[in-house]
Amino acid sequence: MQAVGLITEYNPLHNGHRYHLRQAQQLTNADCVIVVMSGDWLQRGEPAILDKWTRAKLALENGADLVIELPVFFTTQPAHLFARGGIELLSALDCTSVVFGAEHPELDFQRLATAIAARQGSFTHYNATFATQFNAALQAATGVTLTAANDMLSFCYYAANQTLAHPMQLLPIKRRQADHATTTIAADSRYASGTAVRQAALAQDWAALKPVVPADTFTALTTQRLQRWSDFWPFLQYQLLTVDVARSGQYDQMAEGLEYRMQAMAQHATTFDDFIHQVKSKRYTYTRLQRVATAALLQLTQAEVQKAQAHNYLRVLGFTPKGQAYLHQVKKQLPLPLYTKINQDLRQHALNLDYRAGRVYQLINGQSQDLYRQPWRLPVTIG
Amino acid sequence: MQAVGLITEYNPLHNGHRYHLRQAQQLTNADCVIVVMSGDWLQRGEPAILDKWTRAKLALENGADLVIELPVFFTTQPAHLFARGGIELLSALDCTSVVFGAEHPELDFQRLATAIAARQGSFTHYNATFATQFNAALQAATGVTLTAANDMLSFCYYAANQTLAHPMQLLPIKRRQADHATTTIAADSRYASGTAVRQAALAQDWAALKPVVPADTFTALTTQRLQRWSDFWPFLQYQLLTVDVARSGQYDQMAEGLEYRMQAMAQHATTFDDFIHQVKSKRYTYTRLQRVATAALLQLTQAEVQKAQAHNYLRVLGFTPKGQAYLHQVKKQLPLPLYTKINQDLRQHALNLDYRAGRVYQLINGQSQDLYRQPWRLPVTIG
Numbered sequence: 001m002q003a004v005g006l007i008t009e010y011n012p013l014h015n016g017h018r019y020h021l022r023q024a025q026q027l028t029n030a031d032c033v034i035v036v037m038s039g040d041w042l043q044r045g046e047p048a049i050l051d052k053w054t055r056a057k058l059a060l061e062n063g064a065d066l067v068i069e070l071p072v073f074f075t076t077q078p079a080h081l082f083a084r085g086g087i088e089l090l091s092a093l094d095c096t097s098v099v100f101g102a103e104h105p106e107l108d109f110q111r112l113a114t115a116i117a118a119r120q121g122s123f124t125h126y127n128a129t130f131a132t133q134f135n136a137a138l139q140a141a142t143g144v145t146l147t148a149a150n151d152m153l154s155f156c157y158y159a160a161n162q163t164l165a166h167p168m169q170l171l172p173i174k175r176r177q178a179d180h181a182t183t184t185i186a187a188d189s190r191y192a193s194g195t196a197v198r199q200a201a202l203a204q205d206w207a208a209l210k211p212v213v214p215a216d217t218f219t220a221l222t223t224q225r226l227q228r229w230s231d232f233w234p235f236l237q238y239q240l241l242t243v244d245v246a247r248s249g250q251y252d253q254m255a256e257g258l259e260y261r262m263q264a265m266a267q268h269a270t271t272f273d274d275f276i277h278q279v280k281s282k283r284y285t286y287t288r289l290q291r292v293a294t295a296a297l298l299q300l301t302q303a304e305v306q307k308a309q310a311h312n313y314l315r316v317l318g319f320t321p322k323g324q325a326y327l328h329q330v331k332k333q334l335p336l337p338l339y340t341k342i343n344q345d346l347r348q349h350a351l352n353l354d355y356r357a358g359r360v361y362q363l364i365n366g367q368s369q370d371l372y373r374q375p376w377r378l379p380v381t382i383g
Numbered sequence: 384m385q386a387v388g389l390i391t392e393y394n395p396l397h398n399g400h401r402y403h404l405r406q407a408q409q410l411t412n413a414d415c416v417i418v419v420m421s422g423d424w425l426q427r428g429e430p431a432i433l434d435k436w437t438r439a440k441l442a443l444e445n446g447a448d449l450v451i452e453l454p455v456f457f458t459t460q461p462a463h464l465f466a467r468g469g470i471e472l473l474s475a476l477d478c479t480s481v482v483f484g485a486e487h488p489e490l491d492f493q494r495l496a497t498a499i500a501a502r503q504g505s506f507t508h509y510n511a512t513f514a515t516q517f518n519a520a521l522q523a524a525t526g527v528t529l530t531a532a533n534d535m536l537s538f539c540y541y542a543a544n545q546t547l548a549h550p551m552q553l554l555p556i557k558r559r560q561a562d563h564a565t566t567t568i569a570a571d572s573r574y575a576s577g578t579a580v581r582q583a584a585l586a587q588d589w590a591a592l593k594p595v596v597p598a599d600t601f602t603a604l605t606t607q608r609l610q611r612w613s614d615f616w617p618f619l620q621y622q623l624l625t626v627d628v629a630r631s632g633q634y635d636q637m638a639e640g641l642e643y644r645m646q647a648m649a650q651h652a653t654t655f656d657d658f659i660h661q662v663k664s665k666r667y668t669y670t671r672l673q674r675v676a677t678a679a680l681l682q683l684t685q686a687e688v689q690k691a692q693a694h695n696y697l698r699v700l701g702f703t704p705k706g707q708a709y710l711h712q713v714k715k716q717l718p719l720p721l722y723t724k725i726n727q728d729l730r731q732h733a734l735n736l737d738y739r740a741g742r743v744y745q746l747i748n749g750q751s752q753d754l755y756r757q758p759w760r761l762p763v764t765i766g
Contacts, residue, residue, distance in 0.1 A: 234746070238618045239625075241742045242682040247630070267742070267754075299625040359624045359650070363617070371650075 001326050004030035005090035005098045005168070007070070007083070007157070009038045011048050012221060013058040014197050014213045015190050016175060021063030023173055024099035032326040034093055035064040036086045037317070038075040039354060040361035040369060041298070043082050045290030047227045049198050051367055052358070053376070054220050056317035060378040061216045066323030067376075068093070069315040072357040073308040076252075076294050079131070081309070083156030088312050091164050092336040098168050100157060101175035103148035109172060113158035115141040150175065185212055201226060225365040229290070232364070233272040236297045240266035243296075252295035252305045253288065262296065298357050308353055313337045315354065318376030342370045384709050387413035388473035388481045388551070390453070390466070390540070392421040394431050395604060396441040397580045397596045398573050399558060404446030406556055407482035415709040417476055418447040419469045420700070421458040422737060423744035423752060424681070426465050428673030430610045432581050434750055435741070436759070437603050439700035443761040444599045449706030450759075451476070452698040455740040456691040459635075459677050462514070464692070466539030471695050474547050475719040476709075481551050483540060484558035486531035492555060496541035498524040533558065568595055584609055608748040612673070615747070616655040619680045623649035626679075635678035635688045636671065645679065681740050691736055696720045698737065701759030725753045 004024050010017055025033050037059060039052040048055060056067040074085025090098055102109075116137045131152060138155075139145050146152045154172050161167045183199055185192040185208045192200075192212040200209040201221045210218055240248065240263050248259040261279055269275035276289050295305075314336050319327060331338065339346060347355045347370065358369025387407050393400055408416050420442060422435040431438060439450040457468025473481055485492075499520045514535060518528050521538075529535045537555045544550045566582055568575040568591045575583075575595040583592040584604045593601055623631065623646050631642040644662055652658035659672050678688075697719050702710060714721065722729060730738045730753065741752025 235618070235621045238621070238743065238746060241746075242622075242680075242739055244682065244684075297625075299627065301627075356625055360621065363621060363624075 001031040001322075001329055002028075003032040003034050003066075003093065003095045003326055004028040005034045005036065005093065005095035006064075007036050007086035007090070007098070007100060008059070009042050009048070009075075009194075010055045010059055011038075011042055011194055012050050012055060012197065012201070012213065013062055013217050014192065014194065016192075018062045018214055019191075020099070020101060020173070020175070021059075024171075025063065027099060027171060027173070028097045028169075030096065032065045032322050033063055034066045034068065034090060034095055034323070034326075035059050036068045036070050036089045039069045039072055039357060041072050041076050041294055041357050043075055043077070043079075044287050045076055045292070045294045046229055047232060047361060047364075049201065049226050049228065050220055050224055051227075051361060051365060051369060052317060053367070053369070053373060054224060057376050057378070058214070058216050058220060060318050060320055060323075060376055062214050064320075064323075066093075066319045066326060067317040069317050069354070071308065071312065071315070072298070072354050073300070073305045074312070076291050076300075077305075078291075079153050080134075080156045080159065083153060084160045085309070085312060087157055087160040087164070087168075089314060089336070091161075091166070091168060092312075092314060092334060094330050094333075095168055097171055098157065098161070099171045099173060100150070100154060102150045102154040102172040103175070104151050105154075105172035105174050107144070107146075107151065107154075107172075109154050109158040109170070112138060112142055112144060112146075112155060113162055117159070117162055185209070202228065227361065227364050229272040229293075232297055232360070233275070235360070235363070236272070236293060237266050237269065237275070239296055239299070248296060250301045250303065251292065252300045252302045253292045254295065254302070255284070255292075258284070258292065262292070298353075298360055300353065300356075304353065311350070313339055313350060315351070316340045316375045318378060320378050324377070340375055342373070347371075384414040384705075384712055385411075386415040386417050386449075386476065386478045386709055387411040388417045388419065388476065388478035389447075390419045390469035390473070390481070390483060391442070392425050392431070392458075392577075393418075393438045393442055394421075394425055394577055395433050395438060395580065395584070395596065396445060396600050397575060397577065399575075401445045401597055402574075403482070403484060403556070403558070404442075407554075408446065410482060410554060410556070411480045411552075413479065415448045415705050416446055417449045417451065417473060417478055417706070417709070418442050419451045419453050419472045422452045422455055422740060424455050424459050424677055424740050426458055426460070426462075427670050428459055428675070428677045429612050430615060430744060430747075432584065432609050432611065433603055433607055434610075434744060434748060434752060435700060436750070436752070436756060437607060440759050440761070441597070441599050441603060443701050443703060443706075443759055445597050447703075447706075449476075449702045449709060450700040452700050452737065454691065454695065454698070455681070455737050456683070456688045457695070459674050459683075460688075461674075462536050463517075463539045463542065466536060467543040468692070468695060470540055470543035470547070470551075472697060472719070474544075474549070474551060475695075475697060475717060477713050477716075478551055480554055481540065481544070482554045482556060483533070483537060485533045485537040485555040486558070487534050488537075488555035488557050490527070490529075490534065490537075490555075492537050492541040492553070495521060495525055495527060495529075495538055496545055500542070500545055568592070585611065610744065610747050612655040612676075615680055615743070616658070618743070618746070619655070619676060620649050620652065620658070622679055622682070631679060633684045633686065634675065635683045635685045636675045637678065637685070638667070638675075641667070641675065645675070681736075681743055683736065683739075687736065694733065696722055696733060698734070699723045699758045701761060703761050707760070723758050725756070730754075 040048050059067050070085055119137050135145050182193045183195045185196045245259050265278040355370050362369050423431050442450050453468055522528050565576045566578045568579045628642055648661040738753050745752050
């Protein structure tokens, strides 16, 4: 059996994602479609609208055969680290190829990544201004600048893939969906951006939502407790009001002095949006500030995140019979630990950061995120 | 002018307290009645039902001339430290005498305190089992054991007073109120215990409440947001779920290993009462556990509490013209700093623990506890 891999967030899974899952299989003729998916906290530093179990099930219902959770210490990170974590997991699972969406799949990402491969060491280091640094280097070496989010991420997949002893085949494809930044759902369209889908769901605009998401996603969005940053704002504010500033300075991605600014703004801000808006300055992007806010909420320190990144693992959220067969095939030569169920030891050690991230997420929807959970076992139901 | 001092919590101020205030003045014929009062967090490790400003105003409306806040690093402590903090403030204000309620005012507290004065060093050290230790020593030296809460506190006032270069005159009096432990309000009684008053207020049993509290207290209880531990439970749970156990082990009064137990119980507990009940063992009293929970909620470490205890201060919450005249009289020779208004420097340094404690309290009632607040200036309104 051969496998194709995808690196995803599915926040939530919409028709564009479903199309992408099918394309990945058809393009590669793979026997198994593996999805690495962010858990409850996402790359843009925000909670997922639906929890990881709901989203994993949706993935299995719409074309995935095996869903692996990307740990929180890779999901809430800049693009190069997010990409590194995902590529590492797909490679560990012996995927032959990786398919991903890009705004400009025609770009020669391989050449671009190779051109600055030697210089990557200087800015793959944990840093907020990675995009700026790497674009400056890329511009100098190749004359190309990447500005679109998925082009940038594609580049990072190539860069991460190049460092592998046995690189996988990378296949960027054009995303079948509205522009990533479009926040409205066009009439008569079956495709909308994730932002537009989330806005429609939170506004309970079911008529607009229904045409652009699979039926299972529609059901989940209409029946589950949808989560967003404003749900966690009371906890974040409380945390920033009580934590010692020397301690908050150790939170992941907290730049020098930002902890003082955050603690000062937490005194008076009344909502999460208000807070982020007050903290915002030219120096930091909203995404960066949201990631720092996530680290503060989860009390993730830079030290523990960096330590954890050196100990990646395969946490199984679900599989179809095909996914199970594939897992069985590769299981004996896996270079990373495989976890299918949490226990006391994993909760306190190897999986402790994911457990903490899930336990905080659970404060709002009340659904256990780790304890007592077992991987989904789904029949193939691709329509 | 001569002053008499009281050490209080007024949670909330009821007829027994009002009687006590009058008795204190009449007994000593003092020109000024000074009240040292706990702020928003109390000796039993719980939030006050009304905030410190409301309670300070009630004190001024019912016989006090000057209200000073006992800092949080003395209020949420075992009796001997609570007493030490209060006595230190009254002595700093040059009080001639201190009046306090005891279950057995006829006891010779002076003799008892003197009898074990030499041994106090061995158990005045920060310790949960202070009561047990000191009673064992007291029993051995004098044959007396103190079991009633206010007898014990009275003893602590004597012990703290003895260490002063110029001890004040101490006057224990019989409390004019129902038994401290009684939780119901007797028909036709003008007196009830604090517990009974709080229960009636929280149950909105206004008919039972009205006869046992002054009119101003009744108004406050019927119009303000009453606070209790359950209001803060979501924050405490969140905190215990995210904090590193090595960090929580540093919280004030956290005994060895208790941090693990608290973090484990926080996983599943659904209410504060449920949580404390699950954590409870023979080794710890409920009061002790509530104090530790308060320290965890406020992220108060043992190190910062002990450091702060060595730097007590006089924070003025309000005064009458008499109180103001008295303050003017003693102001030049005060051995402790006098603070009437918070500023940026005080908020971040000298008053930082009280500021933090108040800011967390404020999360529920939305009333600023420090910023923009000025001491009350009340006319004398003793009825």
